[in-house]
Amino acid sequence: MAEWFRRKTEKIKTFDKREIAEGMWLKCPQCQEVVYRNMLEENYFICTNCTHHFRINSDNYIQLLLDNNDYEEIAAKVQSADPLQFQATKKYTDQLQAAKEKTGNLDAVKTLKGEIHGIPVVLAIMDFSFIGGSMGSVVGEKISQAIDRAEKDHLPLVIITASGGARMQEGAYSLMQMAKISSKLAKYSDSGGLYITVLTDPTTGGTTASFAMLGDIILAEPNALIGFAGARVIKQTIGEDLPEGFQRAEFLLEKGFVDHIVNRHDLKKILADLFFFFNFGGNNHADKPDTDSTGGISSDNNPGLEI
Numbered sequence: 001m002a003e004w005f006r007r008k009t010e011k012i013k014t015f016d017k018r019e020i021a022e023g024m025w026l027k028c029p030q031c032q033e034v035v036y037r038n039m040l041e042e043n044y045f046i047c048t049n050c051t052h053h054f055r056i057n058s059d060n061y062i063q064l065l066l067d068n069n070d071y072e073e074i075a076a077k078v079q080s081a082d083p084l085q086f087q088a089t090k091k092y093t094d095q096l097q098a099a100k101e102k103t104g105n106l107d108a109v110k111t112l113k114g115e116i117h118g119i120p121v122v123l124a125i126m127d128f129s130f131i132g133g134s135m136g137s138v139v140g141e142k143i144s145q146a147i148d149r150a151e152k153d154h155l156p157l158v159i160i161t162a163s164g165g166a167r168m169q170e171g172a173y174s175l176m177q178m179a180k181i182s183s184k185l186a187k188y189s190d191s192g193g194l195y196i197t198v199l200t201d202p203t204t205g206g207t208t209a210s211f212a213m214l215g216d217i218i219l220a221e222p223n224a225l226i227g228f229a230g231a232r233v234i235k236q237t238i239g240e241d242l243p244e245g246f247q248r249a250e251f252l253l254e255k256g257f258v259d260h261i262v263n264r265h266d267l268k269k270i271l272a273d274l275f276f277f278f279n280f281g282g283n284n285h286a287d288k289p290d291t292d293s294t295g296g297i298s299s300d301n302n303p304g305l306e307i
């Protein structure tokens with residue numbers, strides 16, 4: 001490209017057309033810098049210019065956290081049965097199918113057992129790209145089975161949240177998951193379990209109002225949006241302007257809702273340190289194979305699920 005067509009302004013960059021392939025470049029929503037996708041990927045999807053944490057999916061977190069990318073999935077086959085036969089502009093079943101094809105997952109959470117720096121752990125990772133990380137009966141059931149597994153094997157439990165809230169397509173079934181997961185967590189806690197939550201962008205609605213905020217230790221990624229109702233709704237309700245940084249991780253840290261903000265680079269080490277600190281490192285825990293990965297529950301008792 002001739003030199004006189006190049007932009008001289010610092011914030012605007014010009015690339016030769018041949019350098020730009022589909023999806024090779026991403027624009028950072030925080031600093032507006034155009035970043036090369038491969039470089040971003042090598043940097044755990046943290047902007048190399050301003051450290052903005054891009055949203056990543058459950059497979060990215062598996063690569064980031066688990067030793068050798070090795071894990072055993074818990075309740076892998078549970079999927080929604082559309083109990084209400086819900087239809088709005090689209091049929092719920094069609095929405096589910098599209099999300100499955102887009103993400104390669106059966107629902108908005110992946111539950112598994114793996115190792116972090118050699119310490120066995122049960123991990124649940126929500127995926128915002130699957131219908132906005134919404135919490136329906138499958139998310140509830142999978143997380144519940146993960147908690148049971150952590151309790152049975154005396155392992156620490158980590159849930160990485162990313163959610164727009166309850167899944168409205170499952171109506172009251174979705175709301176029931178808040179109580180279901182919370183009661184499982186109480187039982188796990190009584191058994192001496194260690195529960196750590198990692199709140200990522202965004203963690204909102206029913207997820208925040210239940211298990212996201214129940215961690216013994218609550219970590220958050222920088223600048224993650226964390227809240228219950230949306231800022232616009234709150235502003236309209238109270239009729240006042242909201243303070244700067246409202247519902248961001250740093251604001252919540254200041255107010256005591258979050259214990260620590262963790263750069264993705266440090267997440268694996270910090271989790272391992274916490275396991276050690278709370279005496280979950282170093283023990284040789286029983287490592288029995290999961291012979292019944294569906295947990296053997298019958299769909300009669302779980303009308304929202306197909307197992």
Ligand SMILES: [Zn+2]
Pocket residue numbers: 028029030031032033047048049050051052
């Ligand atoms: Zn940036």
